[in-house]
Each structure stands twice: as C-alpha cells, then as structure tokens.
Amino acid sequence: MPDCTPSPEQPPRPVRTITDLARIAGVSAGTVSRALSGNSLVNTKTRKRIEAIAREHGFHPNQMASRLRRQKTGVIGVAIPLGHDVRQQISDTFFMTLLGYLADELTQKGYDLMLRRVVPSADEDWLERFIGSGMIDGVVVIGQSDQFERIEDVADGYLPMVVWGNHQEGQRHCVVGTDNRLGGKLAAERLIAAGSRNLAFLGDPDPIEFAARYAGAVEIAGKHGVPIRCLRTHLSPDQVSAEIAAHLATIADEIDGLFVATDAIAAACLQEMRKRGIAVPEKIRVVSYDDLPIASQTVPMLTTIRQDIAAGAKGLVELLLRRLAGEDTESLVLPPHLVVRQTA
Template sequence: MTDRQDSEPRILVRTLSDLARIAGVSAGTVSRALAGNSLVNAETRARIVALAREHGFRPNQMASGLRRQKTGVIGIAIPLGHDQRQQISDAFFMTLLGHLADALTERGYDLMLRRVIPERDEDWLDRFIGSGMIDGVLVIGQSDQFDRIEDAADGYRPMVVWGNHREGQRHCVVGSDNRLGGRLAAERLIAGGARHIYFLGDVTAVEFDARFAGAADVAQRMGVGITALSSHLSTDRLEAEVAANLDRAFAPGDAIFAATDTLAVASMARLRAMGVECPGLVRVVGFDDLPLAAHTTPALTTVRQDIRAGAFAMVDLLMRRLAGEDTESIVMPPHLIVRKSA
C-alpha cells in the first residue's frame, strides 16, 4: 500500500520566500535559521531545517546560487512607509537614481527599480532578496522601515542603504550626518535673528527625525522655540499641507527649516503668495542642495549632502560586499551653503 504522504505532490521550493511561506515566517528568519543564527530560537530553527530537508532545499541555497550564477542586475528599492503617495519623480530620488545608474553602469551592471509600499507588502525586502533576479540590493531611504532593514541585514550581506546611521546598527549605510545638518541649519537661522523655528517634514522618517533633532539641540541650547509641522512630499498633497502649516501670522524672528529643498521651495512659494517677504520677515533653510536650489527666487540657503559621492560610495561598498568583504558604514559631513533665503 502506498503511503498517502508519498503520493501527494511535493510543493516546489526554489527560494527562501517559498520556504518562508510554508514555514509561516519571513524569508529573513528562514535565512538566519538555515545559517544557524542564534537570533532564531532553537525550536524554530529545527522546524525550518526539517522543512528545508523535506522539500529538498539546501541551506544557503539561494545565496550560493547567486554567487555561482550572476544575474548582472542590482536591485534598487525605495520604501515609502512614511509617505505612501510620494513618487519616484521626486527631485531627490531622481538625482540619486541618476548617479547610482552611472556608477552601476561603470561596473557593468543593470538595475531593477522597485517603489515599495510596505503596508501592502510586509515582506517587500525579503521577497526582493529571495527573488533570484538580482545580485545585490541598494535601498534608498529607511523611511519607517529601519527595523525591517536591520532584520534582513542579519542574513543577507550584499545590501547597502542610503540613510541615517545609528550607533550599533547592523545594516551598512551611506548618508550624511543628518543631526549635524540640522544643527547647521538652526545655527544659521538663529544667527540671522530667529526666535522661533518651524520645521517642515515628516519626523516618522528616520533621516528627517535626525534633522529635526539636530535643530532642536541648538534651539533648546539657545532658548529658541522650535515646532515640527508634519509635511509630506507626495505631489498630490505637498502644496496643501505646506499652505495649511504656514497659515499663520508670522512675526519678526520666525524662520523655517525644511527637511528637504522641495519643501523649502514650496514654503517660499507659499510665503510669496501670502505677501510675506523672504528673507525680509521669514528666513528659510532647506536640506539637500539639489540643482534647483541655486535657481530659486530668492536663491535657497541649504544644507548640502554630496549625493553623487554618496551614490558612488554605495555602489563601491556593494561591490566589496558581493566579493565577501565586511564593510563599515560611511557618514558624510554636511555643509551649509549660504545663499539669499537665510
């Protein structure tokens, strides 16, 4: 008599994601369990290993397969957990993507781009990693996904992230010292007479939160008020939110620190529509130093982060990690670029 279990068709398991679905865990947990990582409890590790054997999936099969069979493609993911309606056409994304494309092309790689809404796909990073279509991953921005990126980094080496660095974090990151950048912005505004700073940006995003924290450090030390006004970057609500946030009677000593140049430009446009002089009554500082910053009216004072150097550094670190090296994160110093708005 044929055993019923033997007669049933075996579920085809080719990727970490396939095995993760059967086990009811994330692909990152599967990767760590098969690698013997102690972050996964012994009972779960044993169950996953047993399932891998049952379905003919070898430990680290995907990782070793990627090493043997290069795809020649690097995945680029843009997670938008904090601002789900933001578009890739955002000026910052387009600037960074252009430099990443240049750097990858020089290395002989193509790129695969994904705009990710984590609320709709909780396993977005594990799925990308386990797809078998890419050799490595570049993540643009941590959004509100810091913990998820940390989780993936435990079992996946060829990943580099553009974002903010926290002491003790496990994922490899390239980015500016956002807290220092926030301090530079606040110091410039206060030196110009600011007595209250309005910060425009969504502080649920890791980088924006660090910029606000840096500005708050200086404001509190100098006895200056500071208020965070939540403003998103999605084109369908940016102008309306900026207008609502700036719908107030400004007084001498009020100033605006925008988390991005895009928000700064929108703020100056709104001030102009309100008949508020910039920098006559309200001074404005942005962040990024995108190409548009020097061509606004008035020209935008902003905190520069070297986006081109950061993009090339990300690709260099990724190539080294693909070669098996351990790499440290790179935190670039920001620089205040003084123009007419503050």
C-alpha cells in the same frame, strides 16, 4: 438553499524564502536566518525547532543567495520603498538626482540598473521577492522609509545589499548617507545665528532621515532656549502646497525661522510665502536640506545643508561591489555642510 458543499482545501504555500519559513515558525525572518546559520544568539530550543521545520519543507539556508552567486546577471536592483508616503513619486528631485549619479556609477562598472518603486503595505515581501527573483546580482535600497526592521532582517542572510539612509548605532544593514542629526544641528545654528528666535520644522518627522534632522534641530534649539515646533508636511506633490498654505495661514505671524526637511519642500514653501507677501529673509528666514540644483535657482536662493549626493552614489556602488565579492563592509557616513545663500 445555500450551497453547503465544503470548499476544496487550499494547497499550502510553498516555502521559498526565509520570510515563508519565519511565518510558519512564528518568529522574525532575522531569527530564522540566525538560527540556520548557527548564530549563538538564538537559543538551542528555538534553533532546533526552526531547523526541523526547514527540513520538513525542504528549505536550505542561503539557497537564494547561493543561486545568485552562481548566476550573474550583470544587473543591480534599485528599490525605493515608500511606506511613509505612498503618494510620493520617483520624479521627486532628490530621487532623480541620486538615480542619475547611481546610474552613471553602475554603468562605468559594467552593470545595468533595474528600478522598482515599492509600496510595502501592498507587498510585505517586496525586498525578499526582489532579491530572490534571479534577475539581479545585488540591490541598492534608496531610503529606509518605515522599513528599517524588514531591511535588518534581510541583511542577516543577504550580503550584497547597500542602503541609502540614516545610520544608527548597532544596526546590521550597510548604509551610505549623511549625518542627518548633525545636518539638523547646522540648520538650527544658522537660523539662530541669523537672529531667529521662534523656529518651526517643515516636513514629515516619521521617516528615519527626517526624524534625525528634526532631532538635531531640537537639540540646538533647546540649548539656546529657542522654541521649535513641527509642522507635518508630506513630499507628495498633490499634498505639499495645500499643507504649506495651511501651516502659513496658522503660524506665519508666530515664527521667524523655518528649517525645511528638503529643498523640494522649501521651493514650494517660498512660492506660497511669495503669494502671501511674506518677505524672506526679512520676516522669516529659511534653511533647507540637500543642496539640489533647485536650491540655487529659487528666488531668493536657498540657504541649505549640503549632502554630497555624487559621493554618496559612488560610495553605494563601491560598497556594493565589495559585498558582491564577499566582504562584509562597514557603513559610510558623510559629513553635511552648510551652504549660505540668501534665505538665511
């Protein structure tokens, strides 16, 4: 006979973070943060209900932030969320370049670095858990991935956080990054000026930064009456080569200009084009994005959109230190620059 003995009741989860309180109240973490800080954007009825739940569970607003302010660790957390592509690796050349500059800047300021690669689908509270660990004084998030709203919610109640990513009007979290939309415009303008009349974007259009690059290219292509299509390509090394090969097998005879989302994807693309005997730039011109060291080492060398990663790392650290001192800083948007080499 089946065992019908009732199972013991599970003890309720303790309320340690704003996210825990938001789950009980049935609202977003940002709403809880604003309610507990007395923000007028939250209506009186909702604010009082959240305050009552907080009292019931012994939760005090900003208890995590105040604890971190009292106990300095000398460590800055660096989180890389990979919600958009869980198979991407930290060994990606862009991550390694930015992390190198970031480590140099933090060391010069007397801080150590704690690195975490995060797959948000497996840990929904990854950011709250990291900043509430008591092990770090502040956090740098590299890339917004598909975590924009979560980062926004945390920014409402946690000041010492700066994000490498794309800035959009009205956002609440502090960002350092390049004007990605302008970079996309520069790429499309270069391809069209070089004679391309049928364009494609090679990359994943879902991450915010890549979406902005693609949107910029689409805008310029539209102004010139030039078609542009999106060829979805991931950054994970176990996917990128096969995806590029499939794209080229389908459209190599139809396009004469490629805007590639990153130098790393572009390098893999050049290898595949060489295997297929596709001449660059004679048959297809290529413009990529980042201007990593690899861009000047490919054959032919990549024409690319440069984002000043060293200046970006310096900006991330400077803004984070100001926020650790209690200052609510503005975002820093760096200008992109076209670097003309051999592929376009």
